[in-house]
Amino acid sequence: MADTPLPPRMTLAQLDAARRDFEAVLGASQCFFEDLDRRTYQDKFAVDDSAHHPAGAVAPESLEQVQAVLRVANEHRLPVFPIARGKNLGYGGTAPVMAGSVVLDLSRMKAIEFDEEMGTVLVEPGVGFYDLYDYVQRNNLPYWLSVPANSWGSVMGNALDRGVGYTPYGEHTRNICGLEVVLANGEVVRTGMGAAANAPTWQLYPFGFGPGWDQAFVQSNFGVVTKMGMWLMPAPESLIGLDCEFDRPEDLKVMVDTIGPLRRERILQQSPSIGNWMRAAAVLTTRDEWTDEPGALSDTVIDAIRRRFDIGWWGVSLRLYGREDINRAALGHLRTAMGNAGPMKMVETEWRQGDPMQYSTWTGTPVTFAMQNVNWYGGRGGHIGFSPVLPQDGDAALAQFRRTYARYQEYGMDYQGSFAFGERHLTNVNAMVFNKDDRAQMGRIDPFFRQLVADAAENGYYEYRTHLDYMDLVAESYDFNGGALQRMNESVKDALDPNGIIAPGKSGIWGSRWRSEGESA
Incomplete structure (x- = not known):
């Protein structure tokens, strides 16, 4: 217990007293403070394994037990960090922002x-x-x-x-x-x-x-x-769509400028995502099957992988949902628009009620195979994501891609990127896949991430979501009027949670009790 992480200004004796009170209101079977428990709640994809370690965890089963946990936390001024199931991998998983917090594990509440x-x-x-x-x-x-x-x-x-x-x-x-x-x-x-x-x-x-x-x-x-x-x-009457592959990196511009108007007009109502070749290939193969060359992959290796799996540099799947006659009318517009964009391959797909189900994310079927991509480099794989929000504009998307791709090559990383459509915006999701057993590679991740944040901010683009390590960095980048939004967030935090017990540091919001901790982190 001597190595138990503790919040600032809290002693082990104080934590033990809080643990006993948690056990009194929840029962010992719902409290987890052993060394194995603490390791279990650490971030499996952490870039820095020394950060964000919890002091333990509690797992209430009801609304009343959640209230009891917060009562104990207030009495002891002990921060607790709520998680739902702790599967937000790449963003922190089960771990808290502030080391020494107690994880408030809500996964038993399943009504x-x-x-x-x-x-x-x-x-x-x-x-x-x-x-x-x-x-x-x-x-x-x-x-x-x-x-x-x-x-x-x-x-x-x-x-x-x-x-x-x-x-x-x-x-x-x-x-x-x-x-x-x-x-x-x-x-x-x-x-x-x-x-x-x-x-x-x-x-x-x-x-x-x-x-x-x-x-x-x-x-x-x-x-x-x-x-x-x-x-x-x-459940729709029919599902009709196109799977399109494009051959060149610069085709991203025409893809965005073709799909964007269809999305804004609501001919296309789904949320499609343009993904590069690695997003498709990394769930089918691993890097060591192709090369042992250091640094980012060469065009020669990339071309060989693409030929093996018959995939474009970029690919996108577009789907139409609802009444079949409406879908078929919309498909004509979709087919013409995408055909004019010059794809290397375009395949139509359709399903109607009564057909065997197509089990995929397009039909709302849960899947996990995409996690295979963390095995790309071998070893203990992991990833974090850098995901700035862009205008829905082909020139902007292509420029963002070129900047980011150049940084991946500079830092010796293989590029896995995508551009996900909202109704008016694009989210540029860049996955930094890594091998936690490769010390040299892990040493590059933090400066690489910070460089991408700086590059994007220089062009007016900011993240919508980030890993625990970078919540302060991203929150501070929202700098209109000297960070007025952050000040408002802090004011609300202080009013609702004066003791700062709920997830200090989440989204860069610390509350007055812990604000100095965030500033010094």
Whole structure:
């Protein structure tokens, strides 16, 4: 126990006293403070293995137990870090921002309430995408999920960190409708129409009366979310689409300028993602099958990999959902537009109700095979993501790609990148895949990441989501009026959580008690 991580200004004796109080309200079987427990809750993909180690974890099973945990945390002024299932790999996983925090593991809270008529669901934090998918299938409900590429995480946790999927409901945060939140003082609040005790519209109308608070609890540390309402997509009559491959890096411009207007016009209602060759190949092969050359891969090796798997430099899958006659009319526009863009390959795909199901992210089927990419370099694989938000403009996307690709080559890293469409924006998701056993490579990751942040900010582009290590860096980059947004966030934090017990440092929000810790980190 001598090496137990502790929050600043807390002694081991104080932590032991808090642990005993946690055990009194939860039972010893729901408290985890042994060395193995602490290792279990560390970040598996950490760049710096010495950071963000928890002092232990507690796992409440009910709203009342969450309230009890926060009561103990307040009494001892001990920071707790809520996680839903801890599968947000590449962004911190199960670990807290502040080392020595106690992880508040909500994965045992797994209740599901489904309104079949309206297509809404109310979930607790521990409900994973597989759990909800199984629930829908078991009850023969006529709805499809939207799932991320790695689907073993929490439905709630993913939405609260602005995760995305690939269907028309792919911007998950937009589909939140009503939250139940435990504030730091133990008070339970329901947002939107849930603020009225008997309203049947809690999951139907997201705004309620007065300020809208659902989004205030997204990527924040203002409270602990214990229930979340979400809208699901009615199962479509048909699913029709195109899989397109493009041959050259510079084809990114025409791809963005072709798909963007279709998305903005809502002919294309899904959230497509243009991915480079490595995103496709890294789940099928590993680097050592092709070369042992140091540094970033040469064009010769890249061309050989592409020939083996018959893939373009860039690829994109476009899908149309809903009534078959409407889809077929839209397909004509889609086929013409993409054909005029000059793809090296374009394959049509279709499904209608009654056909065997196409199990993929396009049909809202949970998958995990995309995690295979972390084995690219061998050893203990991992990744973190750098994901700035861009205008939906081909010239801007191509310039961003060229800057970023040059940095990957400069730092000796193989480029895995994609450009994901919203309705008006692009998110440039750059995966930094690494081998944690390669000390030289791991030494390059931090300066590489910071250089990408600086490059993007110089051009007015900023991240929407980041790893624990970089939350302060990214928060500080939002610098309008000397960081007025951050000051407002801190004011709200101090008002709702004066003791700073809920996730200090989350999204760069520390609260006055810990602010100096963040500034010195």
